[in-house]
Amino acid sequence: MPHRDRRQRALYTVPKLADYTQDTLTRETQRLLDALAAEGAEVKTEEQLRAFRDRWLARKNGIKTQINDLWLKAAPMEPRRAVGQVVNGLVTQVEDAVTQRASWVNTYGLIGAVLKEQDVPIEEARKQRFAAESLDVTLPGTRRSLGAEHPVIRTMNEIVGIFRNLGYSVGDGPEIESDYYNFESLNFPPNHPSRDTQDTLFLAGQEKRPQRERLLLRTHTSPVQVRTMEKHAPPVRMVIPGKVHRHDTADATHSPIFHQVEGLAVDRNITLCDLKGTLDHAMKELFGSGVKTRFFPSFFPFTEPSADVQVSCFKCGGKGCRICKQSGWIEVLGCGMVDPNVFEFVKQNGYDPAEVSGFAFGMGIERLAMLKFEIDDIQLFYQGDVRFLEQFA
Ligand code: DAH
Numbered sequence: 001m002p003h004r005d006r007r008q009r010a011l012y013t014v015p016k017l018a019d020y021t022q023d024t025l026t027r028e029t030q031r032l033l034d035a036l037a038a039e040g041a042e043v044k045t046e047e048q049l050r051a052f053r054d055r056w057l058a059r060k061n062g063i064k065t066q067i068n069d070l071w072l073k074a075a076p077m078e079p080r081r082a083v084g085q086v087v088n089g090l091v092t093q094v095e096d097a098v099t100q101r102a103s104w105v106n107t108y109g110l111i112g113a114v115l116k117e118q119d120v121p122i123e124e125a126r127k128q129r130f131a132a133e134s135l136d137v138t139l140p141g142t143r144r145s146l147g148a149e150h151p152v153i154r155t156m157n158e159i160v161g162i163f164r165n166l167g168y169s170v171g172d173g174p175e176i177e178s179d180y181y182n183f184e185s186l187n188f189p190p191n192h193p194s195r196d197t198q199d200t201l202f203l204a205g206q207e208k209r210p211q212r213e214r215l216l217l218r219t220h221t222s223p224v225q226v227r228t229m230e231k232h233a234p235p236v237r238m239v240i241p242g243k244v245h246r247h248d249t250a251d252a253t254h255s256p257i258f259h260q261v262e263g264l265a266v267d268r269n270i271t272l273c274d275l276k277g278t279l280d281h282a283m284k285e286l287f288g289s290g291v292k293t294r295f296f297p298s299f300f301p302f303t304e305p306s307a308d309v310q311v312s313c314f315k316c317g318g319k320g321c322r323i324c325k326q327s328g329w330i331e332v333l334g335c336g337m338v339d340p341n342v343f344e345f346v347k348q349n350g351y352d353p354a355e356v357s358g359f360a361f362g363m364g365i366e367r368l369a370m371l372k373f374e375i376d377d378i379q380l381f382y383q384g385d386v387r388f389l390e391q392f393a
Pocket of ligand 1: 221262361363
């Protein structure tokens, strides 16, 4: 095994010269150059190059310095000229060898180190490296398909964007909510039948807690209204997108988890006109400037008066079609003027119902996305089927 032999060879050291005859000079010159060549050939990596350079060129005790000291400076006057020529020639060769090896390491270093372990000759190593790094620029590239927003998130962002443009802030709140925020502070009194409309999922094992502290999965984003008013004194204008949960069996129009965007605006002198103008504008932005809106009396515990909002069918323009179930109108959201009973819970934070008024609204994102994109099964949003999703890319 040749490279075992190489490892075992003693490391070259610069001898003192016994005499300065031509013979001695030639022999020692040859020994030094052999060592230089052999050591240089071993250098494959940056680290080895640094060691090689230091060993031969280091100012303090490199071989170059040593031949100057031991051979030239030690020589008596008479042969010094001849020794000087020999040493100068050697110094140049040492410097050249280091420079050449540095350029070799730059070019072949890494693969050289690997191939060296396999005793591949340098020329062959070079060929292999070129082959490995050659590039067929005519090959087609690797196509990376772009991700895209999910249609629900896209619709949510679109709605949030519409209100941002009106100067609304964006907030959020917890999905695990207390009875107090989800119900009581929104004017659903304890044990009142209005709670039955919410198909609530409660967290188990909380019988020992007072009712208002019991935890549940929020059934709507409305609890963030009270949380917002606790944190910010009036005026506020806020939209709150988020996930909500209901104890519903999944079918084409229901999902136990879905998304809503909540809105809240409270200031002095906010009226029903502000509510109607704001939502009319928002619906025109969302469905096209051709749609009309109309407000129907409704009921929510936390608004008084309350309304359901309908838009004229953006598909048929109100003539009647499959989307609007031939009625010409589509129900899109709930809204109303914030009930004074809700303000009572945050009165100490500046929400005296005698001083301020406001409106609130809430909409289901999936429902709006289904209308907009004419999707007839809500489950398609959650199945992750790429054939469905890539239509929105
Ligand atoms: N939270 C209601 C629901 O989930 C939606 C809603 C209706 C929110 C009227 C409101 C509102 O803020 O004013 O059914």
